[in-house]
Amino acid sequence: MTATRAEYCVIACAEAWRDAGEILASPMGLIPSVAARLARLTFAPDLLLTDGEAMIVDAEGTVEGWLPYRQHLALVTGGRRHVMMGASQLDRYGNQNISCIGDWERPKRQLLGVRGAPVNTLNNPTSYWVPKHSRRVFVEKVDMVCGVGYDHAGSDPVVGARFHRIPRVVSDLGVFDFATPDHSMRLASLHPGVTVEQVTEATGFALSIPSDVPYTREPTAQELKLIREVLDPSGARAREVAV
Amino acid sequence: MTAAEAVSRLESGMTLGIGGWGSRRKPMELVRALLRTEITDLTVVSYGGPDVGMLAAAGRLRKLVAPFVTLDSIPLEPHYRAARERGAFELTEIDEAMFMWGLHAAANRLPFLPVRAGLGSDVMRVNPGLRTVTSPYDDGETFVAVPAQRLDAALVHVNRADRQGNGQYLGPDPYFDDLFCEAADAAYVSCERVVDTVEFAKEGPPQSLLLKRHVVTGVVEAPGGAHFTSCVPDYGRDEEAQREYATTPWPEFAAQYLDGRTT
Numbered sequence: 309m310t311a312t313r314a315e316y317c318v319i320a321c322a323e324a325w326r327d328a329g330e331i332l333a334s335p336m337g338l339i340p341s342v343a344a345r346l347a348r349l350t351f352a353p354d355l356l357l358t359d360g361e362a363m364i365v366d367a368e369g370t371v372e373g374w375l376p377y378r379q380h381l382a383l384v385t386g387g388r389r390h391v392m393m394g395a396s397q398l399d400r401y402g403n404q405n406i407s408c409i410g411d412w413e414r415p416k417r418q419l420l421g422v423r424g425a426p427v428n429t430l431n432n433p434t435s436y437w438v439p440k441h442s443r444r445v446f447v448e449k450v451d452m453v454c455g456v457g458y459d460h461a462g463s464d465p466v467v468g469a470r471f472h473r474i475p476r477v478v479s480d481l482g483v484f485d486f487a488t489p490d491h492s493m494r495l496a497s498l499h500p501g502v503t504v505e506q507v508t509e510a511t512g513f514a515l516s517i518p519s520d521v522p523y524t525r526e527p528t529a530q531e532l533k534l535i536r537e538v539l540d541p542s543g544a545r546a547r548e549v550a551v
Numbered sequence: 552m553t554a555a556e557a558v559s560r561l562e563s564g565m566t567l568g569i570g571g572w573g574s575r576r577k578p579m580e581l582v583r584a585l586l587r588t589e590i591t592d593l594t595v596v597s598y599g600g601p602d603v604g605m606l607a608a609a610g611r612l613r614k615l616v617a618p619f620v621t622l623d624s625i626p627l628e629p630h631y632r633a634a635r636e637r638g639a640f641e642l643t644e645i646d647e648a649m650f651m652w653g654l655h656a657a658a659n660r661l662p663f664l665p666v667r668a669g670l671g672s673d674v675m676r677v678n679p680g681l682r683t684v685t686s687p688y689d690d691g692e693t694f695v696a697v698p699a700q701r702l703d704a705a706l707v708h709v710n711r712a713d714r715q716g717n718g719q720y721l722g723p724d725p726y727f728d729d730l731f732c733e734a735a736d737a738a739y740v741s742c743e744r745v746v747d748t749v750e751f752a753k754e755g756p757p758q759s760l761l762l763k764r765h766v767v768t769g770v771v772e773a774p775g776g777a778h779f780t781s782c783v784p785d786y787g788r789d790e791e792a793q794r795e796y797a798t799t800p801w802p803e804f805a806a807q808y809l810d811g812r813t814t
Contacts, residue, residue, distance in 0.1 A: 362723035376724040377572060381648045385667060407644065408635075412677050418635040419627060421599075421619030427648035427668035456671035469671060470692070 311527050313480060314339060314545040316499040317439075318535055319527045320478045322347040324435045325355055325390060332356040332364075332375075332383060334391040338548045340437045340478075342539045344392075349534055384424065387471055389432040392478075393425060397450040398436060400492045400513045402474040404429075404455030412452050425454035429461075433473045439548045441479035443512040458491035480549045481507050483524055488516045497524045501551070552769045554584035554776075557739040560769070561585065561704055564613075566594040568654075568700075568735055570707030570728035571780065574600040574623040574788055576720075578708035578741050580776035582606065585706075587809055596700055598650065598727070599631065600780060601796060605808075607634035608801035614641040616700065618650050624790055625797050645674055645697075651727060653700035658733035665694035705735035708777045709762060710785055711754050712742035712770045718762030719751055722783040725761050732766040741773040743785045 311319075321343030325333050333344040333355045341360075348355045348367050356373070358380075359365045364373030375383065383389055396419050397405035404425060410416030428434045434455060438445050453460060461469035476496065477484040483497040494516040495507060500523050508515060527535070535545075558581060561567065571577040582602045592613045597603050599620030606612050608630040620631040634640065645653070652664040665684050669675055670693065684696040707728040711719040718740050720728070732738035740762060751760060776782075779792035796804055 374723075377647075377726060378651065381651055384648065407673075412644075412673070414638050415636060418632040420621055421617060422644055422646055422672065422674060423619045424647040426646040426670075426672040426674050427666070429672075430667050430670065452677075453671070453673040460671035462671070471667075472671075 311532060312546065313499055313501065313551040314549040315527055315532065315535055316524050317478060317480060317549050318343045318346060318545065319531065320483045320497070320499070320524050321392060321437060324392060324476050324478070325352045328352050328355060328390055330354045330356065330388070332358070332389040334358070334389055336391070336393050337437050337439065339439065339545055340392040342535060342545060345539050346531060346534055349538075350531060381424070381427070384427055385431050387432045390435065390475070391428050391432060392435045392437050393428065393455065395436045395438055395445060395455070397447050398438065398445055398477065399447055399450050399457060400515070401457035401459040402436075402455070402477070402486055402491075402493065403450045403453045403457030403460060404436060405450035405452045407452040407454050409451055422452070422454040426456065429456040429472060429474070430469060431471050433475050435475050436477045438477065438479040441481040441507070441510045443510060446511040446513065448513045458486055480551070481510060484515070492516055494518065495521055497522045499524045552771055554580050554741065554771050554773060555587070557581060557769050557771050558584045558588055558590070560737065560739070561588075561590055563590050563592045565703040566596065566701070568702040568705040568731040569595060569597040569602045570705065570726060570731045571600060571602070571777070572598045572724070572726045573619075573621045574780045574793065575724075576708055576722065576726060576728075576777050576782050577602045577780040578706045578776065579778060579780060580773040581706045581708070581739060581741050581771065583809065586611070586805070596702060598647070599628070601628065601793070604628045604630035607631050607639060609805065610639065612640035614643065616643040616645065616650070618645055618647040622793055622797060624788065625793065629797050630801055644677055645669070646672075649674070649695065649697045650700075651730070652697045654727060654730045654734045656697060656699035657701045658730055661699060663696040663698050666697050667694055669695040700734060702731065702735035703737070705731040705738040706741075707731055707738065707762070708741045708773070708782065710743050710782065711746050711751065712740055712762070713746060713748045713751070714770060715748065716740065716762070716764035716767030716770055717748065717751070717760060718742065718767065719755055719759050720761045721755050721759060721785070729761050732762055735766075737768040738766055739769045739771065740767050741771040741776040743774055743776065743782060745770060745772040
């Protein structure tokens with residue numbers, strides 16, 4: 309069985325929650341949602357998942373707990389959560405924007421608003437999912453810092469960034485992290501079929517590129533079966549990432 | 552009281568909190584009644600949905616305090632976007648948690664509450680009035696001191712209420728409706744059905760009794776009063792009606808929406 313690009317993306321997102329223990333996985337977007345449930349069914353069996361509303365559900369969808377927004381916000385500050393948010397813009401230090409494009413005072417395009425990105429990034433690990441890697445998303449500088457990046461988090465623990473961490477960014481082209489001396493973005497793996505040139509061409513800033521870039525790992529036969537037959541039998545993932 | 556009577560207590564220039572979340576359990580009948588008045592120049596405080604979209608489109612906002620505006624199934628609120636892009640009102644954009652703690656501070660009569668959120672983000676840049684506070688204990692950490700968000704009035708919608716102003720929610724999430732009422736000088740609660748107090752126990756468990764009468768000023772019976780937003784278990788979101796709202800130019804939509812024939 310050959311995996312599709314969308315399926316490599318599922319694997320790459322799921323890996324964000326490997327061995328995470330008893331924490332809440334908060335996926336935003338379809339592929340991260342499939343990925344969190346895959347992780348829960350395989351290598352991260354202790355994960356907590358929600359139904360997207362106020363219920364905590366197990367892998368089969370059985371309600372095991374209650375998490376209304378007020379408790380969800382409290383759980384964030386307790387740190388027992390790893391969220392994977394979307395990003396309209398993302399820069400080399402992992403600053404994220406979902407608020408607006410252009411000058412905030414009079415935006416060219418109003419988007420969602422900062423939502424919970426400021427509180428998320430200072431309190432629990434925050435990863436990002438970008439279904440369409442392009443220079444419009446991967447920019448030199450975001451127009452509005454919603455999710456805090458490494459350059460703004462600083463190293464001084466008294467500025468409220470002691471729990472700041474961006475474990476990974478997953479796009480339709482590859483996986484990225486900040487494992488560099490200055491915490492600038494690094495290409496961590498390419499999805500099979502993607503070249504380094506494709507990635508650099510679609511990125512609006514200079515990525516750190518290791519001399520030997522690995523490929524995103526292959527899904528196991530069991531993982532593919534779960535994705536295709538249990539988690540996303542209608543194939544909705546292909547609408548988020550084609551190819 | 553009626554929705555019209557409730558909004559007749561409001562005035563131009565007030566700070567108004569609106570309950571619900573996104574396109575979920577919004578007090579739309581009260582918002583509609585408000586749109587039928589001449590009241591304007593409002594500061595609206597909301598986890599924003601179509602309530603914000605409509606008031607913005609109708610030009611009633613002087614200022615909005617919100618972490619987002621969304622229709623949930625339609626991520627970007629088109630009427631809000633258009634109004635924001637033409638600079639129709641002032642915006643105080645803060646994080647979801649900062650917003651909640653601002654209401655908590657108001658409800659607890661505190662000037663502010665410390666929050667580990669906002670620092671490092673442009674929330675600080677676009678809200679130059681925000682101050683920080685340093686822990687007086689050994690850790691010495693710096694936090695944002697989120698100012699209390701007092702409200703002149705709150706508008707919320709729940710599933711059941713009695714005539715005294717006790718309110719019951721029967722869906723999965725209370726959102727922050729109790730907090731809005733506690734942070735406000737006056738709170739107007741619309742509900743799907745007014746019931747005798749004795750009925751509450753049959754409708755749901757004790758913890759479903761969200762709103763207490765000492766923080767509620769008036770109750771409005773408004774069946775379908777959250778439509779087209781969701782009000783489970785009474786009804787889910789009317790996606791078709793929401794789509795129509797989202798794709799119809801505001802003046803055209805308003806002409807129908809405000810004439811009283813549609814619900």
